[in-house]
Amino acid sequence: MIDIRSAVLSAWEAAWDRGEVDRLDELMTVDFVRESADSGNRTDLAGHKREILEIRAAFPDLSTTIEKLIVDGDDFAIFWSTTGTFTNDLGEVPATGTTVHTRGSNQGVFRDGRIAFERVTWDQRSLLADLGVPSLRAAFESLPDDLVVDDLSGDYSREALKGFNRQFITGVTVVTTTDAEGKPRGLAANSYASVSLDPPLVLICVQKTSSTYPALFHSQHLGINILSTGQRDTLATFSSRDPDKFASVQWHEGPKGSPLLDGSSASIEAEIKERFQAKTHTVFIARVIHAEIADDVPIVYKAGRFFDGASLAEL
Numbered sequence: 033m034i035d036i037r038s039a040v041l042s043a044w045e046a047a048w049d050r051g052e053v054d055r056l057d058e059l060m061t062v063d064f065v066r067e068s069a070d071s072g073n074r075t076d077l078a079g080h081k082r083e084i085l086e087i088r089a090a091f092p093d094l095s096t097t098i099e100k101l102i103v104d105g106d107d108f109a110i111f112w113s114t115t116g117t118f119t120n121d122l123g124e125v126p127a128t129g130t131t132v133h134t135r136g137s138n139q140g141v142f143r144d145g146r147i148a149f150e151r152v153t154w155d156q157r158s159l160l161a162d163l164g165v166p167s168l169r170a171a172f173e174s175l176p177d178d179l180v181v182d183d184l185s186g187d188y189s190r191e192a193l194k195g196f197n198r199q200f201i202t203g204v205t206v207v208t209t210t211d212a213e214g215k216p217r218g219l220a221a222n223s224y225a226s227v228s229l230d231p232p233l234v235l236i237c238v239q240k241t242s243s244t245y246p247a248l249f250h251s252q253h254l255g256i257n258i259l260s261t262g263q264r265d266t267l268a269t270f271s272s273r274d275p276d277k278f279a280s281v282q283w284h285e286g287p288k289g290s291p292l293l294d295g296s297s298a299s300i301e302a303e304i305k306e307r308f309q310a311k312t313h314t315v316f317i318a319r320v321i322h323a324e325i326a327d328d329v330p331i332v333y334k335a336g337r338f339f340d341g342a343s344l345a346e347l
């Protein structure tokens with residue numbers, strides 16, 4: 033008669049924390065079924081092993097704590113929490129380097145001393161939020177539909193939308209970050225918007241084909257610089273795909289190392305909190321941690337043209 037409690041703890045730890053998934057053979061019946069409480073999707077033992085190995089490949093330092101194990105006759109419940117660093121891509125989702133915490137519980141039944149069935153409930157939403165990616169269908173086929181963003185396809189008149197956008201007046205920013213080698217990267221963007229003051233959130237939309245995009249996606253922080261009328265050349269540089277845009281500008285680092293451009297009307301550094309997928313673009317939501325406000329007059333942008341923010345007529 034095996035001690036069921038220690039068998040669960042040691043096989044679980046071996047599989048999840050060391051990748052020794054075959055240890056689950058000691059613990060599960062050959063016809064073991066694992067069911068997601070959210071989606072109702074079912075996997076067998078081989079599928080479960082594959083899932084563990086895929087998750088461990090993305091989070092190599094994965095560490096699981098079994099917080100409580102309740103055994104009542106043939107019924108059991110396990111309450112667990114997991115921590116890991118998102119180091120390698122998971123399916124199509126690029127690694128962010130962020131540390132993820134998630135927790136969940138498994139309820140199930142034993143048959144002849146082995147787990148025959150378990151139903152898993154885990155906090156997918158907090159995990160997805162930590163990953164910064166709401167759509168993980170490619171990585172986890174079993175995600176319920178309400179967690180997967182709409183495919184956003186549509187054929188509304190491109191010209192009409194362009195016409196609408198041309199009536200909208202904005203400033204122009206340069207969004208900055210550093211790449212894996214520590215090299216400063218950035219692009220001109222007018223998609224800046226303030227999301228909320230409390231918490232202090234801002235957003236920016238960046239095209240995935242931008243050469244700055246991979247560095248931005250992998251960054252923890254970004255800089256946003258509102259360009260001033262003295263930075264017309266800087267605007268031209270950062271609207272281009274010049275591989276060394278920072279060679280021609282003066283800049284300094286924010287507290288977390290994001291490049292902030294000297295001579296800007298204002299600059300902020302912010303911690304990236306969300307990366308929402310919107311087809312061709314990613315919407316970055318970031319929490320402001322630092323701001324520098326200057327007197328330099330901002331550039332005004334409308335319908336493809338730039339104007340002097342000092343000569344606006346008040347209504």
Ligand SMILES: Cc1cc2nc3c(=O)[nH]c(=O)nc-3n(C[C@H](O)[C@H](O)[C@H](O)COP(=O)(O)O)c2cc1C
Pocket residue numbers: 204218219220221222223224237238239240241242243244245270271272273274333
């Ligand atoms: C006024 C203006 C606003 C722009 N806004 C955005 C924007 O919000 N998001 C974006 O991805 N690109 C935007 N762009 C385009 C990028 O700046 C441009 O594609 C740039 O070449 C990208 O550089 P990169 O590929 O080196 O990153 C804008 C360009 C201009 C001139």
